[in-house]
Amino acid sequence: AQTVTQSQPEMSVQEAETVTLSCTYDTSENNYYLFWYKQPPSRQMILVIRQEAYKQQNATENRFSVNFQKAAKSFSLKISDSQLGDTAMYFCAFRTNTGNQFYFGTGTSLTVIP
């Protein structure tokens, strides 16, 4: 069975600083996708960044980057130069390459402090 674990229910960071959100997962699959989603308060859930398991290079999207450690089954999200608009719930998610079932972590509530 696939599981996704986010061990940090809440985090905070000063504006302009860097913060890392943790995510670990468990699977017996070799090919899969990993995602970080952002859900601002009362707003739509949107994709932040995506990583294909077969790619060794860590994905980067502007201020967002991941540290993907396949052997350790770890997929952390780093937010650089944090902005007030980054305040949101962040969900780590996993999907196998063959199925359409997504597995979500319990989320990390991030607050960016002015």
Place this chain on the structure above:
Amino acid sequence: SAVISQKPSRDICQRGTSLTIQCQVDSQVTMMFWYRQQPGQSLTLIATANQGSEATYESGFVIDKFPISRPNLTFSTLTVSNMSPEDSSIYLCSVAGTSSNTGELFFGEGSRLTVL
């Protein structure tokens, strides 16, 4: 990408009533997914809505409580039947990326239901 519209965005309902949530996608998709997000919780998959066949329900969810329609490739509805306060949640419609290279889910804005 896909643009997904959900209606209603929020509603307050009385115990014992039923409410139907509509989901419209701007492109044809094979599968649509309905998730529930209880207050402060993560997402739980209710069912997968397949066009031309019955929805596939996850463990703990039944058709009598959450009937789903999928009349065409761009539209689906989820009904929450005989509601109780425990059904107070955000209900999210989503679709998978149509490109085999993306693999991501796109979400609607959600329907926030409060049952009194």
